[in-house]
Amino acid sequence: MSTLKGLQDIVAAQTAISDIDGKLGKLWYAGYSIDDLAEHSSFEEVVFLVQNIRLPDQPELEELTERMVNEREAADFIVSLMPTLAEQTSPMSMLRTSVSAASAYDPDGWDQSPEANYRKAIRLISLIPTFIAYYDRNRKELPIVEPNPKLPHAANFLYMLTGEEPEQRAAEIFDTIFILYADHTMNASTFTARVVASTLADMHSAVTAAVAALKGPLHGGANEQAMRMLEEIGEAPRADAFVRDLFERKQLVMGFGHRVYRNVDDPRATILRRLSKELGEAAGDTRWFDISEAVEKIVREEKGLRPNVDFYAASVLHYLGLSTDLFTPMFSAARAAGWTAHIREQYSDNRIIRPDSDYIGPRDQRWVPIEEREHVVAS
């Protein structure tokens, strides 16, 4: 039996939610190109799209938007947990715990009907920004900012973080990042969510597991690591030496490389590069964009690797004023749209996901009593 390490190229599910052409560098949600969606859609519309595999008409979009606004408030139970979580845990650990804890007060309880699961999906997508903002305000010892029902999803998230209504362009760009991060086929966290859902465990369990998978630096954690690298580099002329040193020490350059986009640009990175430049110029401080470009140049030249979504997301989110350790939670807030869509898709045509393994351990061992066992101690 042959083993493909990391399940590379293994088709693990059928999905109508998103599709990637790794050779052409294209990404579609339910057949719509990411470029069109980033240009013309809103996150709310994309939530409808990935959940229903079609775009909404006007009344449907209004109904979903209203539902998302109405689901933004966290249960008292979570609010009361937040000071402890803010003091004791990292933002992603808080999120993993909060999503799990939210199951206790979900109005649909343990109802696993398709209708209840749709409501749970929309509820979780709506709630995650609230968890993150409450956590952030708590740890900064700032008063909690209640959700603003007049603001769209992404703008409201910025508002709850800062206490100020964002400027229109900042809100639009944040909304675009939500769209870009919303889904991405069988990435590690989505696969995790589908594995958990395939056991017929509930939606909150599957999303909790997905948050846990996203936390790692090889997946969602890369955007935070990329920002820390930009900060360490400090100025564009230092990028070359910094990156060469990383290569010499056989370290990864975070935010580069991709399992699917091999010799082609990640289309999300192309959009984010443009937005990073725009935000830098608008702020009169292109330092983070300049360092990013310098890093990209040397990594491309030396390794032929291209930036993935997380690399330019780092400078964009920084320009938008997010604390670096909220970048991966922000990614979760957006990816919740895709996770919950995949979980519902898995439930709708389920077979437990249970792959095989290739045994490489010893065989034909003879059991002996403990006092007769002799172990070879590694020197």
Ligand SMILES: CC(C)(COP(=O)(O)OP(=O)(O)OC[C@H]1O[C@@H](n2cnc3c(N)ncnc32)[C@H](O)[C@@H]1OP(=O)(O)O)[C@@H](O)C(=O)NCCC(=O)NCCS
């Ligand atoms: C995304 C990632 C996990 C994909 O992993 P993968 O498909 O297993 O990639 P591979 O290990 O096959 O990469 C091929 C080669 O490029 C190298 N490479 C890949 N990404 C690299 C990076 N970011 N920096 C330096 N070298 C890298 C690998 O070490 C490997 O080299 P080798 O052939 O000498 O062993 C990997 O590129 C990575 O760790 N990137 C950094 C983390 C990151 O940005 N994650 C966010 C993903 S959206």
